[in-house]
Amino acid sequence: MAMASHLLILLVGAVAVTAATETAHFLGVNYGRLGDDLPPPPIALELARSAGAAAVRFYDANDTFLSPAAASGLLFVPGVPNELIPNLAASQLAADEWVAATLLPFRRNRRFRYLFVGNEVLSDPTTKSRWFQLVPAMANLRRALRRHGMRRVKVSTTVGMDAIVGQDVFPPSAAAFRADIAGDVVRPLIAFLERTGSYLFVDAYTYFTWRANHTVVPLHYALLETASSSPSSPSTSPAFQYYDEGTGLYYENLFDQMLDAVVAAMCRLGHCGVRLAVAETGWPNAGDLDEFGANARNAATYNRNVARRLASGAGTLRRPGMTMPAFVFALFNENLKTGPTTERH
Ligand SMILES: *[C@@H]1O[C@H](CO)[C@@H](O)[C@H](O)[C@H]1NC(C)=O
Ligand SMILES: *[C@@H]1O[C@H](CO)[C@@H](O)[C@H](O)[C@H]1NC(C)=O
Secondary structure: OOHHHOOOOOOOOOOOOOOOOOOOOEEEEEOOOOOOOOOOHHHHHHHHHHOOOOEEEOOOOOHHHHHHHHHOOOEEEOEEOHHHHHHHHHOHHHHHHHHHHHOHHHOOOOOOOEEEEEEOHHHOHHHOHHHHHHHHHHHHHHHHHHHOOOOOOEEEEEEEHHHEHHHOOOOHHHOOEOOOOHHHHHHHHHHHHHHOOOEEEEEOOHHHHHHHOOOOOOHHHHOOOOOOOOOOOOOOOOOOOEEEOOOOEEEOOHHHHHHHHHHHHHHHOOOOOOEEEEEEEOOOOOOOOOOOOOOHHHHHHHHHHHHHHHHHOOEOOOOEOOOOEEEEOOOOOOOOOOOOHHHHO
16 A cells, blocks of 8 residues: 555634534535545545545445445445436436445444535536436435335535536626526526525535636635635735625625625525535645646645634625535545646546
């Protein structure tokens, strides 16, 4: 086991789960497994815990990993793979059977509270039929969970920032969901989440938004290195605030701005009240030559600051005091992922 190849950024500031309150605040870590050099589950889970994570999120529901996670004392979030969505949407029986076969062992485990149905389903235009099967699959799985005595489990899904038109968060108050999903998919999705008291889980990486616009947006704004978030950091950069003319609000970091863009997009569809949470955030610790800013130092800074920000309970300008579950990406570098180098780091 080559532990040296795993770069684990300490999640300083992670806090424990707030007891049984409806708006759970905790910081977890994504446990992706697309690597051929990853340690066995008990060691991985111990790494997650020692880094300060209160929860682990999986991209599937493989018992080899779920069972040790369930016994670890951490919160654990299983995922329903995208490929299963058509079948689970088409048949209540299929959903009942999947829940019985996969999740029944965890029926009484109070640390099983969320189920993610699919991962960034709305980002993939090559499987567009699944977009329309997503909410029916979520509804069938929710019924199946209730039938099997797991009422407490909130059913959700994860949404990338590409669900927002042009991924444009400038200004956040003008953000809207893409026209090809807004009315037909996102509106029923957020109606479902609101009705069931669940969260919309977004994948929000300030890194990519900053990189696309680095001539305008300073790095420290993307790293949450503001005076209030990091009193100890040397003030090498001038203060930067982004002014949203639509709301008259001044933003002090890009993370809040991105979350408020999603809030604005939900409000635009008439569902202002849906709770928001973060399925993935983080910063790449390495990248290709043109992927500037991707390095371990920035990654550590970002993770530290975002953990502190979330733990502060400050919320965002549109949602002051908002607390939410959030997961850093990721526990490991994953050497079998394709795409640019940042994907593997
Ligand atoms: C679960 O993961 C183990 C270990 O990687 C693997 O051997 C097994 O085939 C997986 N099971 C399923 C159902 O994918
Ligand atoms: C870059 O930032 C400016 C405002 O500072 C904004 O008008 C523009 O839309 C942004 N571009 C992208 C690609 O986000």
